[in-house]
Amino acid sequence: MAAHKPATAFPAPEHDHTACIADALDAAEQTCRQDGLRFTPLRRRVLEIVWNRHAPIGAYDILDEMRDGNRAAAPPTVYRALDFLVEHGFVHKIESLNAFIGCGKPDGDHVGQFLICGACRQVGELDDPEIARLIAKKAKTAGFNVSHQTIEVMGLCRDCAGNAHA
Amino acid sequence: MAAHKPATAFPAPEHDHTACIADALDAAEQTCRQDGLRFTPLRRRVLEIVWNRHAPIGAYDILDEMRDGNRAAAPPTVYRALDFLVEHGFVHKIESLNAFIGCGKPDGDHVGQFLICGACRQVGELDDPEIARLIAKKAKTAGFNVSHQTIEVMGLCRDCAGNAHA
DNA sequence: GCGATATGTGTTATATTATTACATATCGAA
DNA sequence: TTCGATATGTAATAATATAACACATATCGC
Numbered sequence: 001m002a003a004h005k006p007a008t009a010f011p012a013p014e015h016d017h018t019a020c021i022a023d024a025l026d027a028a029e030q031t032c033r034q035d036g037l038r039f040t041p042l043r044r045r046v047l048e049i050v051w052n053r054h055a056p057i058g059a060y061d062i063l064d065e066m067r068d069g070n071r072a073a074a075p076p077t078v079y080r081a082l083d084f085l086v087e088h089g090f091v092h093k094i095e096s097l098n099a100f101i102g103c104g105k106p107d108g109d110h111v112g113q114f115l116i117c118g119a120c121r122q123v124g125e126l127d128d129p130e131i132a133r134l135i136a137k138k139a140k141t142a143g144f145n146v147s148h149q150t151i152e153v154m155g156l157c158r159d160c161a162g163n164a165h166a
Numbered sequence: 167m168a169a170h171k172p173a174t175a176f177p178a179p180e181h182d183h184t185a186c187i188a189d190a191l192d193a194a195e196q197t198c199r200q201d202g203l204r205f206t207p208l209r210r211r212v213l214e215i216v217w218n219r220h221a222p223i224g225a226y227d228i229l230d231e232m233r234d235g236n237r238a239a240a241p242p243t244v245y246r247a248l249d250f251l252v253e254h255g256f257v258h259k260i261e262s263l264n265a266f267i268g269c270g271k272p273d274g275d276h277v278g279q280f281l282i283c284g285a286c287r288q289v290g291e292l293d294d295p296e297i298a299r300l301i302a303k304k305a306k307t308a309g310f311n312v313s314h315q316t317i318e319v320m321g322l323c324r325d326c327a328g329n330a331h332a
Numbered sequence: 333g334c335g336a337t338a339t340g341t342g343t344t345a346t347a348t349t350a351t352t353a354c355a356t357a358t359c360g361a362a
Numbered sequence: 363t364t365c366g367a368t369a370t371g372t373a374a375t376a377a378t379a380t381a382a383c384a385c386a387t388a389t390c391g392c
Contacts, residue, residue, distance in 0.1 A: 009308040142175040143324030158309030
């Protein structure tokens with residue numbers, strides 16, 4: 001079922017977009033059913049747009065995508081849907097970009113550790129428990145009680161770094 | 167000279183603000199002199215306001231502070247000064263708050279790892295090389311070439327966690 | 333010093349991101 | 363079916379950030 005999932009944190013450039021979007025929507029729907037959450041058409045639509053981009057997308061870009069029919073949407077519509085999707089782990093906010101991205105592993109508990117390529121703007125999700133644990137441990141040493149970690153790493157993905165010295 | 171520096175990442179509540187602001191300004195001035203950078207009155211003023219707050223401060227709050235005389239300042243004035251201060255490591259931007267904070271250790275190379283207390287809004291700076299190295303290593307394994315790390319940890323500082331179960 | 337060039341600052345306007353406040357609609361349970 | 367909670371529509375505005383251009387000041391070669 002997850003056969004097209006990438007081996008590394010980054011999606012393979014040639015992977016099957018359509019399938020991974022469908023998977024993400026299905027997974028969200030199922031999780032919502034299980035947890036008694038309302039996966040409304042609006043929320044589904046926003047999640048679909050986010051996944052469609054397959055890279056960080058701003059709230060107002062989402063609004064633009066929603067405007068393609070005859071009806072216009074207003075910011076709160078999108079922000080509320082995003083709040084829901086972020087709260088329940090279907091979407092992550094990339095703080096350093098003020099943008100949103102679909103979560104590749106919405107199942108378990110995870111902190112969201114992102115590798116952001118400055119060239120192609122693609123984002124890989126690391127979600128390494130060892131990193132999370134180390135940070136929690138070091139924070140605790142400083143007397144700090146962790147509730148949430150924001151980890152965003154800028155740099156170049158393999159492909160873009162490769163192209164650089166071509 | 168650094169005798170009043172806190173033992174942990176967090177400044178002690180009773181520490182000497184005035185002295186630590188003065189220290190920070192002196193250190194910035196000296197670094198700029200050494201590196202041939204122009205520590206102009208404007209930049210000094212902005213850095214002083216940032217340190218004065220001694221917690222994350224937004225660009226427009228800085229603007230307000232500058233408006234206390236008879237002359238008003240415009241956003242680019244502050245943002246340009248902040249750009250300079252951030253670029254040279256005197257100030258960090260806290261991405262998850264869209265705010266800025268004085269850097270406690272502007273000397274060496276460091277990534278900026280922040281512990282942000284959700285109750286008192288104080289921020290501790292961790293700057294643990296072990297964390298930075300682990301992240302770089304894991305990223306490399308994913309074929310990612312790191313240029314910058316953003317690490318912001320939300321939670322409760324020792325004092326606020328203590329007060330919570332009082 | 334003198335002029336050319338780069339760097340810094342002032343100012344106006346505007347772009348981008350996000351929220352408040354309140355009205356209406358829909359859902360789900362008693 | 364009606365009540366309360368949750369979700370959505372809509373208008374206005376707040377908060378954050380940048381573009382573009384004019385002017386001032388510093389720095390460096392001469």
